[in-house]
Amino acid sequence: MKRIRVALAGNPNSGKSSVFNMLTGAHQHVGNYPGVTVEKKEGVCTYDGYQIEIIDLPGTYSLTAYSTEELIARDYVLDETPDVVVDVVDASNLERNLYLATQLIEMNVPLVLAFNMSDLAKRRGIEFDLEQLSRLLEARIVPTVGNKAQGREPLLEAIVATVRQAETPRAHRLNYGDEIEEELAKIEAVLVEQNVEWVPRSGLRWVAVKLLEQDDAVTAKAVHPEIRDAVARSVEHLRGIFGDEPEIVMADRRYGFISGACQETIASSVERRHDTSDTIDAVVTNRVLGLPIFLLLMYMVFWLTFTLGEYPMMALEWFFEWAGATVAGFWPAGSDSWVKSLLIDGILGGVGGVVVFLPNILLLFLAIAILEDSGYMARAAFVMDRIMHKIGLHGKSFIPMLIGFGCSVPAIMATRILENRRSRFTTIMVIPLMSCGARLTIYALIIPAFFPHQWRGPVMWLIYLIGIVLAVVCAKVLRLTIFRGETMPFVMELPPYRVPTLKSVLIHMWQRGWLFLKKAGTVILGISIVLWALASFPKPSAEELAELNEQQRHQTILERSIIGRVGHIIEPVIRPLGFDWKVGTALIGATAAKEVFVSQLGIVYAVGSEEGGAEVLRRRLQADYTPLVGFCIMLFCLISAPCVGTVAMTRQETNSWRWATFQFLALTGLAYGITFLVYQIGSLWG
């Protein structure tokens, strides 16, 4: 079977992903573009004896070098030379959408235009003379309705026909007017004269246009002084004529070409009216109502993710417990076989620890897909921007940070809704400071042990507040230091509201779930098994364990293990925080998952996990520590060492171990510093 490679380009909100879903169905694969954190979606379908491979390029409004997405889309088209580029165009907003098409035309690629949402355009009373427009743009045009799967066959037909057709040079090109064309001709002449090796591949005309536009990426490649001089002269000359940068004038001319083409071929019987979207916006982005509506919707997202997600989580936990008991049944009761422990505590426990996140992730991305596909997400950014802007983050950052109160793992994955890399990485770094649900189990143990009834609420509240304040301060500091750079000026489209389709929402949800299992899941499993080994070896001899009851046996095994030994070794380091080796051992164990702190402390104190165990443990803690130490334990657990799941997720989403390590060390250092101050100053008061 012959292969055809197709790249799908288009504006954000043009319904590009619905066309992608329509073409490929479930045969999709999500990954990253090499070296960057921009999502890369690929899919395949077959048609008419061809295997058609489709790459979904990032949604962009143009192909300049000012954003990563645009550069990726452009480089893909130039370097990978797809057989056909399909530009998905919102037919109800043609002029703006064709701007990208003019740039693709200029790159001289075999082009097919998918006039998407053509039903909406028809309802708005827009009529196209597609034949005439197709002649003017020299590209096949196919009307489609992606979310209703209309136009699939004709689009595939057009792709195949474009491939079969012998390559013919374009009959006419976009004319920039005499003054600019003259300068372009001069630059082209110099390029030919210098005989630069990479120019013919990108197209002579295109390189000349980009050089005149002072495009950063192309200019950087054109190192010849002769070329640079020629470009500088032309730019200077045109600045003199137009009193503006050449690229601005050229953008004007492109729109001029588009509006010329549209005037000849489009009849619009109605003016843009006040439509349903405007009515919804009047309420949803209202100055008074906007924020409460946003908070209400966020509450629903949170409820769906964590409250509703608890049932499948409970079922999964129950299943893994049952599986553990079944496996344990193969050994005689009371056996201390390390193989049994590896299978049950290491592998089953590790897999359980991965899968248990899945309901949260699926439900969260269900909610996010609905918010995004319906068009509300852009409004959410609009409503929150004023507040989030102050701490140097994007309006949309609020959503992952809120999810962080439930669990950092889905929260970090949710930062995918942020386009700007600096905003996204800053958000990822501070998410662990939002006190997650697992840490609640630690507070639930410690607070009743050390604080009288009337203080319990305020102490809990204080812990959460400290986390939020630290997150805000850290975000601000990060944006002023390592993630410095101008905040992207706030320019965004508010797409019309649409009813999300079940298919696209489900595909979105499934992709995220699968990505988590495949990427983060394997890392979490690996580290969990390592932590299990560290807590189980080296083993005390059988004689030492013979006289002990079960709790004491667990205690001895943990104390003799590497983690127990390290707990002893670091005691001098954590002494200034008020902690002893017991807390140290539990803290190391807690990197597997925050709630493990409680069970590890139970083992260290040889307290069973049966009914009333927590009360026994609290009494032992009261005997050993002061309320100040209790508070410091909570403070340290709040800030320090994100759990294995968080580390794995940060690694996956930043595409580098460096950032994951940085996050781990920086937060642990911060926790040490703050807890040190609190304990030392608190001790002065006695």
Added chain:
Amino acid sequence: MIQETHVHDQQVRPLSTTQAGDCVRVVGIDAGRGLNSRLAAMGLVASTELRVVSNGHPGPFVLIVKDAKVVLGRGVAQKIMVR
């Protein structure tokens, strides 16, 4: 800058001073190259007609540009000169 006072008798002013319901035409954009190119890609170039949907005071600005609804921060709206 091109002055064509005969089209409208209104004077050139920043977009940020317009009110909801105003229909204005872009005269020039006084921004850096990055923002300029981004605005151009969104359809905001000289001689584009805009309808102001809301002037958020002090929040962002909502406009209709070439049939699409676009939000701008106030800082951006100050850099766009309209008539």
